[in-house]
Amino acid sequence: xxxxxxxxxxxxxxxxxxxxxxxxxxxxxxxxxxxxxxxxxxxxxxxxxxxxxxxxxxxxxxxxxxxxxxxxxxxxxxxxxxxxxxxxxxxxxxxxxxxxxxxxxxxxxxxxxxxxxxxxxxxxxxxxxxxxxxxxxxxxxxxxxxxxxxxxxxxxxxxxxxxxxxxxxxxxxxxxxxxxxxxxxxxxxxxxxxxxxxxxxxxxxxxxxxxxxxxxxxxxxxxxxxxxxxxxxxxxxxxxxxxxxxxxxxxxxxxxxxxxxxxxxxxxxxxxxxxxxxxxxxxxxxxxxxxxxx
Amino acid sequence: xxxxxxxxxxxxxxxxxxxxxxxxxxxxxxxxxxxxxxxxxxxxxxxxxxxxxxxxxxxxxxxxxxxxxxxxxxxxxxxxxxxxxxxxxxxxxxxxxxxxxxxxxxxxxxxxxxxxxxxxxxxxxxxxxxxxxxxxxxxxxxxxxxxxxxxxxxxxxxxxxxxxxxxxxxxxxxxxxxxxxxxxxxxxxxxxxxxxxxxxxxxxxxxxxxxxxxxxxxxxxxxxxxxxxxxxxxxxxxxxxxxxxxxxxxxxxxxxxxxxxxxxxxxxxxxxxxxxxxxxxxxxxxxxxxxxxxxxxxxxxxxxxxxxxxxxxxxxxxxxxxxxxxxxxxxxxxxxxxxxxxxxxxxxxxxxxxx
Amino acid sequence: xxxxxxxxxxxxxxxxxxxxxxxxxxxxxxxxxxxxxxxxxxxxxxxxxxxxxxxxxxxxxxxxxxxxxxxxxxxxxxxxxxxxxxxxxxxxxxxxxxxxxxxxxxxxxxxxxxxxxxxxxxxxxxxxxxxxxxxxxxxxxxxxxxxxxxxxxxxxxxxxxxxxxxxxxxxxxxxxxxxxxxxxxxxxxxxxxxxxxxxxxxxxxxxxxxxxxxxxxxxxxxxxxxxxxxxxxxxxxxxxxxxxxxxxxxxxxxxxxxxxxxxxxxxxxxxxxxxxxxxxxxxxx
Numbered sequence: 010x011x012x013x014x015x016x017x018x019x020x021x022x023x024x025x026x027x028x029x030x031x032x033x034x035x036x037x038x039x040x041x042x043x044x045x046x047x048x049x050x051x052x053x054x055x056x057x058x059x060x061x062x063x064x065x066x067x068x069x070x071x072x073x074x075x076x077x078x079x080x081x082x083x084x085x086x087x088x089x090x091x092x093x094x095x096x097x098x099x100x101x102x103x104x105x106x107x108x109x110x111x112x113x114x115x116x117x118x119x120x121x122x123x124x125x126x127x128x129x130x131x132x133x134x135x136x137x138x139x140x141x142x143x144x145x146x147x148x149x150x151x152x153x154x155x156x157x158x159x160x161x162x163x164x165x166x167x168x169x170x171x172x173x174x175x176x177x178x179x180x181x182x183x184x185x186x187x188x189x190x191x192x193x194x195x196x197x198x199x200x201x202x203x204x205x206x207x208x209x210x211x212x213x214x215x216x217x218x219x220x221x222x223x224x225x226x227x228x229x230x231x232x233x234x235x236x237x238x239x240x241x242x243x244x245x246x247x248x249x250x251x252x253x254x255x256x257x258x259x260x261x262x263x264x265x266x267x268x269x270x271x272x273x274x275x276x277x278x279x280x281x282x283x284x285x286x287x288x289x290x291x292x293x294x295x296x297x298x299x300x301x302x303x
Numbered sequence: 304x305x306x307x308x309x310x311x312x313x314x315x316x317x318x319x320x321x322x323x324x325x326x327x328x329x330x331x332x333x334x335x336x337x338x339x340x341x342x343x344x345x346x347x348x349x350x351x352x353x354x355x356x357x358x359x360x361x362x363x364x365x366x367x368x369x370x371x372x373x374x375x376x377x378x379x380x381x382x383x384x385x386x387x388x389x390x391x392x393x394x395x396x397x398x399x400x401x402x403x404x405x406x407x408x409x410x411x412x413x414x415x416x417x418x419x420x421x422x423x424x425x426x427x428x429x430x431x432x433x434x435x436x437x438x439x440x441x442x443x444x445x446x447x448x449x450x451x452x453x454x455x456x457x458x459x460x461x462x463x464x465x466x467x468x469x470x471x472x473x474x475x476x477x478x479x480x481x482x483x484x485x486x487x488x489x490x491x492x493x494x495x496x497x498x499x500x501x502x503x504x505x506x507x508x509x510x511x512x513x514x515x516x517x518x519x520x521x522x523x524x525x526x527x528x529x530x531x532x533x534x535x536x537x538x539x540x541x542x543x544x545x546x547x548x549x550x551x552x553x554x555x556x557x558x559x560x561x562x563x564x565x566x567x568x569x570x571x572x573x574x575x576x577x578x579x580x581x582x583x584x585x586x587x588x589x590x591x592x593x594x595x596x597x598x599x600x601x602x603x604x605x606x607x608x609x610x611x612x613x614x615x616x617x618x619x620x621x622x623x624x625x626x627x628x629x630x631x632x633x634x635x636x637x638x639x640x641x642x643x644x645x646x647x648x649x650x651x652x653x654x655x656x657x658x
Numbered sequence: 659x660x661x662x663x664x665x666x667x668x669x670x671x672x673x674x675x676x677x678x679x680x681x682x683x684x685x686x687x688x689x690x691x692x693x694x695x696x697x698x699x700x701x702x703x704x705x706x707x708x709x710x711x712x713x714x715x716x717x718x719x720x721x722x723x724x725x726x727x728x729x730x731x732x733x734x735x736x737x738x739x740x741x742x743x744x745x746x747x748x749x750x751x752x753x754x755x756x757x758x759x760x761x762x763x764x765x766x767x768x769x770x771x772x773x774x775x776x777x778x779x780x781x782x783x784x785x786x787x788x789x790x791x792x793x794x795x796x797x798x799x800x801x802x803x804x805x806x807x808x809x810x811x812x813x814x815x816x817x818x819x820x821x822x823x824x825x826x827x828x829x830x831x832x833x834x835x836x837x838x839x840x841x842x843x844x845x846x847x848x849x850x851x852x853x854x855x856x857x858x859x860x861x862x863x864x865x866x867x868x869x870x871x872x873x874x875x876x877x878x879x880x881x882x883x884x885x886x887x888x889x890x891x892x893x894x895x896x897x898x899x900x901x902x903x904x905x906x907x908x909x910x911x912x913x914x915x916x917x918x919x920x921x922x923x924x925x926x927x928x929x930x931x932x933x934x935x936x937x938x939x940x941x942x943x
Contacts, residue, residue, distance in 0.1 A: 102435060114561075115619035119616055235447075235556075273451060284430075504779065508778050512776070517763040517853050
């Protein structure tokens, strides 16, 4: 079967990048589910995580730089929420989205400033970056690790959401913000936890992504960020498993399109998918419908 | 009612004075002065910001597709106006390209607007019934799709694919862009103050109530979307003329974000705000804060932080401050109200003017 | 002896079901020209939902609405709803007629809102002015370039007139939301009147008013009804107002019609009293 052999490396790459998108997508879907906010800055937090690693690793050993990167990214996500989104919680929806765009703009400019405009090489993490041959494809181990790790993290997260008190609080806030507040749920804690989890996953995602695509520039996260968002919408905004499935689908499809020779359209495909979903079933695969009262 | 006529007259006089002033400036200063860069780029951004404000600020439709319609306008203009004898060179990878005629610049400008408007109409059909955040992301998506198509090799004979388009007719002075923008903004202002403009504002304030008062949502939203994109297309064409060359890759979503931030700083729902903010934005990014990018020494002490890129960081922080603290922007939703000023001047303070 | 009056509004078997919840259950009623008809019932009985079905905000699950003889709403359960449908006559209305609210307003049906929906950034005058847009003959081009100056002047005159009718001409340049509550309600009525309706739907116009204001409102409704040759469909909780000005009353509870007739008949109806009616106060039984 010639074509399977030809497409296999692409499918593998697709599963890998899909997993990375998934980790970013979950951050989007959680924040949207709770705050109804499209966190435009999330993709940039992913990129910043990449830069953290570059700079940390220049001065520290790996067993320090990896955890530190994750911790710093989480702090960043938390700080962004507190500084730029919390003050606007009672403002009209557009204001908070504009703030997210503003944060994205700020982060990108900060990155340009700090790096002086030069692309940075991501450090090679041993083992993960080593080559391995799977059937007819030669790839890095990270390609195999990613989907496994992604699914594992999603399962863990689902456990958290469904079987812990904070998880229940998060579900309540997603369902009905005002009522949850009135019921005494600590809204600030719930929101912070969502951002922390989202940023944590983005950091992990960046570790995996940049082990594969080793060049880091300030704008490198914009596309993956947008694609991850589309994945979240496709899967049903607010649904974590949905975001994961959407992400894998996008990752695999865009690589198949490249395989077929239409690389210019691999990005556009994602947006076409977005438009299709928004028109056909805006609530996505697993989303919930809400009815507006007049 | 007399105040109305007087204020219109004063407005026209001020406008004429502005043009005289610009003409004088052009004669007085060398063409490479930074001021002219700011004026040219600023006025073009002003048009684009106002067009975006029409859609986002006045109609309440959170659309992030501006860059898409700008790039359509820019390319339409370029494709239609590049002189025939240049085409072979510019479209060198595509056998001279498929378009083998050249239209005069003004016609090119108009077509830029019309083609952008046409595509906006098509995009609006599915997209305008979506809820606000979904509308934002859908328009963003369409802008990216449009960009991808323009860069597509298969459309190369038309768009030159991912290569530059250049040598189209451009302007040298500041009077041309100012005149073009002044006409466009005047039309938009007239529109806002017409009964259709009021309908758009009603939709922004409360869609359900507007519908109950007999305003067809779909028609009016489409109208706003198409008109806004028409002017965005013309803005894109003017930008092309200003830059001298265009490439689809530069019309990224980041450009839309910049325009959005300008509109927010100026005040959503204020045309004068958008204009002022555009000039401020361009001045800041091209000029004022430039010093922040250069290393500065005080005696033997080197100032920390100051190096290339710091300017944009400071600028972004200022933007965040406005977004968080001065949410209404510079002008809120008020305009530079000539009528009120006229009233004060003619001493008729107590008289109410028409709504 | 009454001459044959035009049937302005007729609802037949209107049912509105949201998922498993039946908000309006088989409501049939009619209103003839010149009448003031009230729809009353305990909170949550489905009154505003019924309004929304008439004005096109909701598409009813089943049933029809006729305005002056013409069919403006018609639907029957399809797809998933077919299995879930808890009402009767599910196959009776094969036609599907659906209009957006603006279309129905253009036909002559205007409404006010229970929760006051004024245009927040506009003045009182501007709020009413916007309601004159629907009868325009200009297009965006002619309007932008002021070729419609006569039409514009007519619109402004109409808006001012409606403001005067409700007694708000002196606050015309005040921001609509800065007006006291009672005036905001009157402004909503002025706005509805500016659409030149023949049928006026008022959703709890007296909410939050004291007895004197309620009384004035009652008189006002009768006056404008006569002045503008209107037919009025009223949702209200203030029983004095309802008893005072209504020609007929429909009572619904849990979406179902439980009584209908002249005010006195309804007042004495034991089912109604059981549902919620007190004579002096509005106390649940």
